[in-house]
Amino acid sequence: MTPPVFDTAFAAQLDELFRWRRDVRHFRRDAILEADLHALLATAARSPSVGNAQPWRFVRVRSAMLRERLARHVDAASQAAAGQLTDPARRDRYAALKLHGLREAPEVIAVFNDDAPTAGYGLGRATMAETLRYSTVIAVHTLWLAARARGYGLGWVSILDPDVVTAMLDVPSHWSFVAVLCLGTPLAPDAVPELERRDWQAREPLAERLFER
């Protein structure tokens, strides 16, 4: 196979993709085409992984009952988290945030990590077992980008008790919970993160993130 040449136009478009990706909480109710969903997950499953262990496990939540239980659990966890905020102004801003689209998104996918995969033969994780989970996180990011490039959007839900969600979805005991994802078409694309628009937290300059030794 001849290696592709990625020209500057593509690199610029990729930067646009990073810039317009967004964590989506407001979805249209339009379904995702079944073929698109499959293609997106197949792309995610080609992500890099430590030792090529491919530890990601995608659980498509199709049961309306399970989805509603999940949404109620996340609502309760969000309320509990609000209770931990001591600054009243920040508590108001928190109350104004929409934190998930679990009731509107056409697809909900829970992502787990297989902590004891047969694939990979342990390569690369003898001293850093967490690299398995990191691989699964990268698969989520791949899905995120691939979805946005096709006009879809993804929202990562993390305000929940992993043990509760794991029990709810009845998965093998050697799987550990990584994320709940809402997937669908965003209501309105935006170049600025919702948390920045709603005055929660702005982007900080690279200079504060870069060091030398």
Add this chain to the structure above:
Amino acid sequence: MTPPVFDTAFAAQLDELFRWRRDVRHFRRDAILEADLHALLATAARSPSVGNAQPWRFVRVRSAMLRERLARHVDAASQAAAGQLTDPARRDRYAALKLHGLREAPEVIAVFNDDAPTAGYGLGRATMAETLRYSTVIAVHTLWLAARARGYGLGWVSILDPDVVTAMLDVPSHWSFVAVLCLGTPLAPDAVPELERRDWQAREPLAERLFER
């Protein structure tokens, strides 16, 4: 700002990027342009993060002495990991693998996570503190893709003792180690992972990774 439209040509090129990304261990010695390096890191720093906490901390290793100490440590850790393989055939295959390009890559970047960032005000991680580190992992993946789109390559080194590397690089005590990255121009692009070409572990079908509830 008008939202960009990502057409099918771009989506197809993005798929090519995912397909040709690779974990690179064989580098040319050509330097990375300083402007390119800065642009890549700035792109990585626009990654999604829980609560917009931006917990990634990039440490550019410029000291030749530190780089050599790092390379020796990884060599020793790789040998120790080899000793854990019981199957002689697999041990031979392991011995044939090149596991890092720490001595050739023009840039070495250690990535840490700030476990107590001021940014983000704790949003989204009350019940899942690990989402901070997951955000930093996604920044690494962003850097990986952005680099490949510009003809560069990245290799993630994980066969090392995180405590040793953390001490070596003398970072604040509330930072935790995530990755050592080699960055440069790959010797030869390839569509097939080195671990697959060298018969370590092949890609597995999506059907074995996808479940329903």
